[in-house]
Amino acid sequence: MPRQSTAPSSLRTGWSVLAFSLLIILVISICQTPSAHAIEPREFTLSNDMKVILVEVPKAPVATVQVWYKVGSRNEVMGRAGLSHMLEHMMFKGTAKYPKGTFSRLVRKNGGLDNAFTSQDFTAYFENLAADRVMLALELEADRMQGLILDANEFKTEREVVKEERRLRNEDDPQGALVEALFAQAFMSHPYHWPVIGWFSDLDAMNLDDLQRHYDTYYSPNNATLLVVGDIKADTLLPTIAKLFEPIPKGPSPKPLAVTEAQQRGERRFLLKREAQVPFVMMGYRVPNYFSDDSYALNVLESIFSHGKSARLYQSLVYEQKTALAVGADYGLMQADPGLFYFYAVVKPGEKVEAVEEAVIKEIHRLQTEPPSELELQRAKNQIEAAHIFEQDSNFRQAMLLGEAETIGAGWRKVSQFVERTRAVTAQDVQRVASQYLTADMRTTGTLIPQPPQAQAASPTQSH
Numbered sequence: 490m491p492r493q494s495t496a497p498s499s500l501r502t503g504w505s506v507l508a509f510s511l512l513i514i515l516v517i518s519i520c521q522t523p524s525a526h527a528i529e530p531r532e533f534t535l536s537n538d539m540k541v542i543l544v545e546v547p548k549a550p551v552a553t554v555q556v557w558y559k560v561g562s563r564n565e566v567m568g569r570a571g572l573s574h575m576l577e578h579m580m581f582k583g584t585a586k587y588p589k590g591t592f593s594r595l596v597r598k599n600g601g602l603d604n605a606f607t608s609q610d611f612t613a614y615f616e617n618l619a620a621d622r623v624m625l626a627l628e629l630e631a632d633r634m635q636g637l638i639l640d641a642n643e644f645k646t647e648r649e650v651v652k653e654e655r656r657l658r659n660e661d662d663p664q665g666a667l668v669e670a671l672f673a674q675a676f677m678s679h680p681y682h683w684p685v686i687g688w689f690s691d692l693d694a695m696n697l698d699d700l701q702r703h704y705d706t707y708y709s710p711n712n713a714t715l716l717v718v719g720d721i722k723a724d725t726l727l728p729t730i731a732k733l734f735e736p737i738p739k740g741p742s743p744k745p746l747a748v749t750e751a752q753q754r755g756e757r758r759f760l761l762k763r764e765a766q767v768p769f770v771m772m773g774y775r776v777p778n779y780f781s782d783d784s785y786a787l788n789v790l791e792s793i794f795s796h797g798k799s800a801r802l803y804q805s806l807v808y809e810q811k812t813a814l815a816v817g818a819d820y821g822l823m824q825a826d827p828g829l830f831y832f833y834a835v836v837k838p839g840e841k842v843e844a845v846e847e848a849v850i851k852e853i854h855r856l857q858t859e860p861p862s863e864l865e866l867q868r869a870k871n872q873i874e875a876a877h878i879f880e881q882d883s884n885f886r887q888a889m890l891l892g893e894a895e896t897i898g899a900g901w902r903k904v905s906q907f908v909e910r911t912r913a914v915t916a917q918d919v920q921r922v923a924s925q926y927l928t929a930d931m932r933t934t935g936t937l938i939p940q941p942p943q944a945q946a947a948s949p950t951q952s953h
Contacts, residue, residue, distance in 0.1 A: 539710030552719025554626035560707035571687015584636035620720035709740025769937035773831035784822035792869035860916035
C-alpha cells in the first residue's frame with residue numbers, strides 16, 4: 490500500500506523553521522560522525538553453503554534471529570500465485586519434534602515474539618527475544634528448515650485464513666485493489682504481475698503437492714541466510730549454529746528466473762469501479778532496481794516528491810491547490826528485478842480526478858525541466874540518511890536491511906554503501922532520471938471510480 494500523508498497542513502512559523510534547521514544540523518552531525526559502537530557484520534558459510542551473518546550489538550541484552558529464504562512471489566508460476574505466502578503460513582503448523590502450536594508458544598513463553606513475512610522477492614522468519622534465549626530460536630528454525638509436516642486438513646483450514654486475509658487487504662480495500670491492478674497492468678509477463686497473496690482462483694487450485702514441491706525446492710540451507718543481530722559473541726555462537734544447521738543436507742540449486750519484461754511502448758490506462766467514498770488515482774513507471782546507479786537518484790527523487798509536508802506533491806496538491814486529501818510517491822531500490830516508481834493521490838470530494846492527475850504530471854514535468862535547488866536536494870538527502878541511520882539503531886531493522894540486501898542478490902555490503910552513494914547524487918542526476926524514466930509512454934495509470942453501496946438484491950420469489 491502507498492504511504493499516505495495525514496493531518497492538515499499548518500503555516501510554518503519562525504519557530505518551526507528554526508527547529509527544522511536544528512534538526513538538519515543534528516542529522517548532518519550524526520551522518521558525518523562514525524558511531525563508536527558500530528561493528529562490522531561477520532559473514533560465514535557453512536559446509537552445506539548456508540550463509541550466516543552475525544552482528545555483535547552489546548548495548549542491550551536482546552537479539553533478533555532471522556532466516557531469509559530466496560523465494561517470493563516472483564518464483565511462482567501463473568495459476569499458482571500466492572504459493573510462497575501460503576507456505577509461510579504452513580511453516581507454523583509444526584514438525585514431529587515441535588507439533589502444531591508449539592513453536593510460537595515456546596517463543597512467547599520465553600518472553601519473545603515471532604512472525605514472518607513474504608514479498609515479491611523473499612520469505613523471512615524472525616524471533617525477537619532476550620539474548621540468552623537465542624539458542625531456542627536457532628533450534629526451532631533449524632528443525633522446521635527440514636522437518637516441516639504438511640497436513641491436508643491443516644492446509645484446507647489455513648487456505649481459508651489466507652482467503653479471508655485477501656478479502657480484507659484487497660477485496661474490501663479499494664485502494665489495495667487499485668495497487669494490485671496497477672502492477673497487473675504494468676507487468677504483463679514478469680511475475681511482479683500477480684499479488685504476493687495470490688488470487689482466489691489460484692488459492693482454490695493450490696494443493697498439498699504444490700506446497701511440498703515449493704518447500705523441497707526452496708527451503709534448503711544453500712538457499713537461505715541466517716542472521717543474528719544483538720548482544721551475542723560471534724565466535725561463541727558460530728559453533729552452535731554449525732552444530733544445528735550443518736546436518737541439514739544441501740538441496741538442489743533453484744533455477745534462476747529467466748522471465749524479463751518487454752519494453753513498454755505507450756501509456757496504459759484502466760478504470761476500477763468499486764464501492765468507495767472518494768476517487769483514487771495512481772501512476773506507475775517501470776524503473777531500474779539497485780543494480781543501476783540511477784537507483785540512488787530515483788530514491789532522492791522520491792524524497793523530493795513525497796517525504797514530509799514540505800515535499801513538492803503535498804505542498805502543491807494538498808496545501809496550495811487543496812484538490813487532494815493525500816498524495817505521495819513510492820520507490821524501492823532494493824528489489825531483485827526492476828520495479829515501479831509510482832505516484833498516488835486521494836482526490837478531495839468535489840474535485841475532478843483529471844485535475845488531480847494533471848497536477849501530479851505538472852510536478853513531474855517541473856522537475857524534468859528544472860533541477861531541484863541545492864537546499865531542496867540536501868534536505869531530501871538528509872531525510873534519507875537520517876531514516877537509514879536511525880533505523881539501524883534497532884537490532885531488528887538492522888537485520889532486516891542486511892537480510893533484504895543479501896537475499897535479493899545485492900549482497901549485505903550494499904547497505905554500508907547506501908549513505909555514500911546517496912550523498913553523491915547531484916541535482917542534475919535527479920533531473921536526468923526524472924526525464925529518462927517518468928515519461929508518458931512508460932506510464933501506467935489507474936483510477937478508482939467510487940460506486941455507491943450495492944443494495945441487497947431482492948429474492949426472485951419475494952413479492953412486491
